[in-house]
Amino acid sequence: MSRLGAPHRASAAQLASLALLGDVGRPATLTVGDLRDGCRQHRAEVVFDCATSGPQRHVFEGPLLRDVALASQPLFDALRRKDRSRFALAVSGGDGHHTVLAWAEIDADFGNAPVLLATRLDGADLDMAGSQLVVPVDRCGARYISAITRVWVGAWPGAR
Structure with missing residues (x-):
């Protein structure tokens, strides 16, 4: 993940970005291009129910949230499962979700x-729209967050 935190070649003013922050040793601001160029891409063909428009079928591509979050160096003891299990990730989208x-x-x-x-949706790059959280194991689309602006990684309050 050598590109994490490095400026992307295209004009950053025109590209959507997300802040990766919280209880991490290496906070970063990442564009969709950074996520695509600096991380191994995975593909997910998903079907989920949308409360307003019914079943949705899409193909998403992008890095695993786990890999991106680990690159930010979360402040837990990676060798202790119970220490990792007290951490959470809060994802915010540009539409308020x-x-x-x-x-x-x-x-x-x-x-x-x-x-x-996700850095791509149905083959189209999401550079302008922003990355999307994709939870393939979910039956409903409530956790499919669009235009991600922030990913907070940290210990659950009171678990310190």
């Missing part, structure tokens, strides 16, 4: 869910 995931959902020792920060 928010969701929270437990670190254990995406951790390989626990749920190992292949949650993505």
Whole structure:
């Protein structure tokens, strides 16, 4: 992930970005291009129910949320499962939607869910629109957050 935190070649003023922050040793601001160029891409063909428009079928591509979050150096002891399991991720979208995931959902020792920060939707780049949270294991689309502006990683309040 050598590109994390590095400026992307295109004009950053025109590109959507997200802030990766919280209880991390390496906070960053990342564009969709940074996520695409600096991270291994995964593909997810998903079907989920949308409360307003019914079943949705899409193909998303992007890095695993776990990989991006780990690159920010979360302030937990990686060798202690119980320490990792007290962490959460809060994701905010540009349209005002928010969701929270437990670190254990995406951790390989626990749920190992292949949650993505999508850089492409149905073959189209999301550079201008912003990355999208994709939770392939969810039946409903409530945690599919569009135009991500912020990913907070940290210990659950009171768990310190």
